[in-house]
Amino acid sequence: MSESDDKxxxxxxxxxxxxxxxxxxxxxxxxxxxxxxxxxxxxxVMEDLETALLMTDxxxxxxxxxMEALAARVNRRELNNTRALHGALKTELKAMLxxxxxxxxxxxxxxxxxxLFVGVNGVGKTTTIGKLAKRLKDQGxxxxxxxxxxxxxxxxxxxxxxxxxxxxAVVAQQQGADSASVVFDAVNSATARxxxxxxxxxxGRLQAKTHLMDELVKIxxxxxxxxxxxxxxxLLVLDAGVGQNALSQVKEFHSAVGLTGxxxxxxxxxxxxxxxxxxxxxxxIPVYFxxxxxxxxxxQVFEGEPFVDALxxxxxx
Numbered sequence: 001m002s003e004s005d006d007k008x009x010x011x012x013x014x015x016x017x018x019x020x021x022x023x024x025x026x027x028x029x030x031x032x033x034x035x036x037x038x039x040x041x042x043x044x045v046m047e048d049l050e051t052a053l054l055m056t057d058x059x060x061x062x063x064x065x066x067m068e069a070l071a072a073r074v075n076r077r078e079l080n081n082t083r084a085l086h087g088a089l090k091t092e093l094k095a096m097l098x099x100x101x102x103x104x105x106x107x108x109x110x111x112x113x114x115x116l117f118v119g120v121n122g123v124g125k126t127t128t129i130g131k132l133a134k135r136l137k138d139q140g141x142x143x144x145x146x147x148x149x150x151x152x153x154x155x156x157x158x159x160x161x162x163x164x165x166x167x168x169a170v171v172a173q174q175q176g177a178d179s180a181s182v183v184f185d186a187v188n189s190a191t192a193r194x195x196x197x198x199x200x201x202x203x204g205r206l207q208a209k210t211h212l213m214d215e216l217v218k219i220x221x222x223x224x225x226x227x228x229x230x231x232x233x234x235l236l237v238l239d240a241g242v243g244q245n246a247l248s249q250v251k252e253f254h255s256a257v258g259l260t261g262x263x264x265x266x267x268x269x270x271x272x273x274x275x276x277x278x279x280x281x282x283x284x285i286p287v288y289f290x291x292x293x294x295x296x297x298x299x300q301v302f303e304g305e306p307f308v309d310a311l312x313x314x315x316x317x
Contacts, residue, residue: 016300016310019268019292024311026271027052031086031312038081041074045082049089056271057243059278066092066277090312096277097304102286104233104261104301106141112190112198114223114230116183118216118253119237121204124265126155128237128291129199130162131299136197137166144193146186146200147172148179148219159201169193179203179215180222187226200231213256220257235288237263241270250283264302265291273311 031052039045046067053063069092070085079085106113115132119125126149133143145163149155153175163170171186183200190198202219205212223230236253238246253259262285267273276287287302 015268015292015298016290016306017313019298020273020307020310022269022271023056023267023273024313026056027274027311031089034082034086034089038083041079041082041085045085046071046074049085053274053277056274057278058274059244059247059281062096062277062281065281066096086312090308093277093308093311094305096280097307099284100276100280100287101302101304102261102288104288106136106197107232108141108196110229111227112144112187112195113232114187114190114227115197115199115233115235116202116220116223116231116257117200117235117237118202118257118259119204120206120239120249123204123237123239124291125149125204125237126158126162126201128263128265128289128299129159129201130166131291131296132289133162133168133197133199134166134296135299137168141196142194143168143197143199144186144190144195145170146183146198148183148186149201149203150175150177150179150182151203155201155203169195180219183219184222184226187223187230191226213252216253216257233260234258235261235263237265238275239270240264240267240273240275243272243275244278246275247278247282250279250285254283254285259285261286261288263287263289263291263299268292268298276307 050063050067070088073079073088079088117125117129133145137143145159145168147156147159147170150173156172160170160172171182171189173182179202186198186200202216220231234257236259238249264276264287267290289299290302291299
């Protein structure tokens with residue numbers, strides 16, 4: 001690892017600890033008690049921990065699984081005190097997130113790798129696209145953007161601003177144009193220019209609006225006319241602050257377009273970061289990236305172990 005990479009990792013670790021502060025503070029009601037000396041693990045301790053997990057939107061299924069695993073260890077006398085219970089909680093949480101870790105692989109040997117971004121309004125989708133585009137370009141890849149959100153004029157302008165500032169081409173049409181047409185043009189252009197990665201934005205939509213979801217299906221179908229494998233990745237951007245509503249978003253978007261990955265944003269403004277555990281319990285969909293701030297470097301590859309370490313950082317509980 002280079003010195004700059006090392007500094008970047010350390011900076012993100014600090015940002016992650018800070019970003020997860022609201023969730024960590026809410027957890028402290030139950031988890032904090034585990035750090036106060038080495039008390040006997042009794043029913044009150046376990047109930048406080050269970051309540052803390054539920055309050056941070058870990059979800060009923062995930063919380064039950066965690067508490068059952070911990071209770072079994074307590075019954076086997078493997079956990080003699082609250083300090084040991086705290087360590088076991090870390091282990092259980094890390095194990096739960098491990099299946100979500102998967103790198104985003106860019107394979108452009110047979111044409112551009114097409115990444116389709118979807119999500120509801122206001123989750124930070126366009127900003128995330130810009131950050132990812134910058135990240136991929138810094139890795140030496142050629143990138144193109146498709147301004148498929150033709151409903152919101154500011155989205156096109158925002159994407160073009162990202163493109164201009166990073167010397168990345170943006171395919172766009174006028175506001176109100178057919179999104180599928182924009183994406184079709186972009187895939188053709190990226191193929192002709194032998195671009196490594198094409199990232200396509202789409203209009204934010206409520207997951208319950210069938211006609212809007214049908215539009216996404218149309219966009220995918222249009223892409224496949226040019227490249228039967230496209231889109232190679234379909235990523236759902238989730239705002240961590242919505243809590244349990246994120247589960248219905250994953251369900252509906254996955255049913256409509258077949259998600260291959262998730263991006264969890266706005267962790268720094270939420271006390272509900274525990275939703276990631278609820279997702280891991282119900283869906284076998286990797287979390288590629290998490291966002292803990294406004295800066296480009298605040299979008300980072302998701303790793304379960306540092307996430308849990310930051311969430312349960314003892315010096316900040």
